[in-house]
Amino acid sequence: MIKVVLPANLQTLAGVGRVVELELPAPVTQRSILDALETNHPALRGTMRDMVTKKRRPMIRFFACEEDWSDASPDDPLPDEVVAGKEPFLILGAIAGG
Amino acid sequence: MSRVRVLVGTKKGAFILSADAKRKKWEVDGPYFEGWEIYHLKGSPADPDRLYASQSSGWFGQVMQRSNDGGKTWEAGGNQFMYEGTPGPHTWYDGSPHPWEFKRVWHLEPSRSDPDIVYAGVEDAALFKSTDGGQSWAELSALRTHESASGWAPGAGGLCLHTILIDPVNAERMFIAISAAGVFRTEDGGKSWKPTNRGLRSNTMPDQDAEVGHCVHRIAMHPSRPNVLFMQKHWDVMRTDNGGDSWREISGELPSDFGFVIDVHANEPDTIYVIPIKSDSHHFVPEGKLRVYRSRTGGDEWEALTNGLPQQDCYLNVYRDGMAVDALDPCGVYFGTSGGQVYASADAGDSWAPIVRDLPTVLSVEVQTLA
Numbered sequence: 165m166i167k168v169v170l171p172a173n174l175q176t177l178a179g180v181g182r183v184v185e186l187e188l189p190a191p192v193t194q195r196s197i198l199d200a201l202e203t204n205h206p207a208l209r210g211t212m213r214d215m216v217t218k219k220r221r222p223m224i225r226f227f228a229c230e231e232d233w234s235d236a237s238p239d240d241p242l243p244d245e246v247v248a249g250k251e252p253f254l255i256l257g258a259i260a261g262g
Numbered sequence: 263m264s265r266v267r268v269l270v271g272t273k274k275g276a277f278i279l280s281a282d283a284k285r286k287k288w289e290v291d292g293p294y295f296e297g298w299e300i301y302h303l304k305g306s307p308a309d310p311d312r313l314y315a316s317q318s319s320g321w322f323g324q325v326m327q328r329s330n331d332g333g334k335t336w337e338a339g340g341n342q343f344m345y346e347g348t349p350g351p352h353t354w355y356d357g358s359p360h361p362w363e364f365k366r367v368w369h370l371e372p373s374r375s376d377p378d379i380v381y382a383g384v385e386d387a388a389l390f391k392s393t394d395g396g397q398s399w400a401e402l403s404a405l406r407t408h409e410s411a412s413g414w415a416p417g418a419g420g421l422c423l424h425t426i427l428i429d430p431v432n433a434e435r436m437f438i439a440i441s442a443a444g445v446f447r448t449e450d451g452g453k454s455w456k457p458t459n460r461g462l463r464s465n466t467m468p469d470q471d472a473e474v475g476h477c478v479h480r481i482a483m484h485p486s487r488p489n490v491l492f493m494q495k496h497w498d499v500m501r502t503d504n505g506g507d508s509w510r511e512i513s514g515e516l517p518s519d520f521g522f523v524i525d526v527h528a529n530e531p532d533t534i535y536v537i538p539i540k541s542d543s544h545h546f547v548p549e550g551k552l553r554v555y556r557s558r559t560g561g562d563e564w565e566a567l568t569n570g571l572p573q574q575d576c577y578l579n580v581y582r583d584g585m586a587v588d589a590l591d592p593c594g595v596y597f598g599t600s601g602g603q604v605y606a607s608a609d610a611g612d613s614w615a616p617i618v619r620d621l622p623t624v625l626s627v628e629v630q631t632l633a
Contacts, residue, residue: 173297173322177338207338211322215342223321257321 458506512561598624
């Protein structure tokens, strides 16, 4: 089971806890995770990526296995640890302000 | 017995304040959408339990919310605001062309007759309409493609369409205001628009009397007189008696004619309220005193209303959507501040008391008068 960690504002918007679990077929990618999140929680559409272009919103970051995946291709396969549920896929609001 | 419901949008969530017609004891509900900026929420005149809210964030973008039970529960609606066609540029602060980009919904104006129809004024300036209760939005693009649009430039808050007034008799006739472009009027439900800014003068433009480019902060109308509009401009308080064809200044002896809010008494069409702000570089009230000014003569002559408001060491602002009136007699007047207070007067402004003192910065205040 893939574990996705959402920032607090998206937890309240989607009405979910900090961790959302997803079951996805291979290959598991950023795109397949975001597609599943938006399908299961339509309120999240447009909050992480543009609804039309699917481009990541500028102040959203994606981390996994201590690596920054934000600028990687959304179709790159994610690490095995994420696919196996041993490591979470982290969605964050970028640090800005004080 | 009648009740009032005050809808408050803040920088960190929404609040709903409720009281009976005496307006002395208040219930405070919220925060709703905590952590999100709520630029505006407003109820449908046709169905007071239908509320719409604009929820936004610099990180997560625009979300639209709808309630069918007076704000007890909410559901996310459509949040796709697509400009029609390929939008051309508007003018940036430095005078250069800048691409038109959607940023947020500033103002929601539900139809007076159909709870599923609602208009949204957005930044970068455009007008959208939903006919399905906020599930989908279509741009009324004739406004943004007006021949003057390439010259529209943002005010300090952005190029925002912040006011929508629907003629209570003819719903095809509407006024909108954009900072900093000015007031536009449609007679055909948004198919065409005419700038209605004659008489405005703004020293921030090379041509002070230009037809378009004025930083209008707010306009207000009494429903019994759809041709009489009142305006708080960047500087100057203005009035028109002919639907915007010409304006005249009514600032009189106000301590400052800079400000954001303006509103009209619910039962006296010539009684209007403003809150003077020291200047565009200060953005707080003059002399450390929070004063509402009331004119009972439709402008020019003003009286300071101070009873119950702080008269020393006060340095607050009141944003453009931050004042509203109820429809009771005597009329209730409400406003929210940058310091998180929501003040209420149950006697048309003669005396004031805070409903709440410590909310996040208040962005908008609306009032519903419930049977």
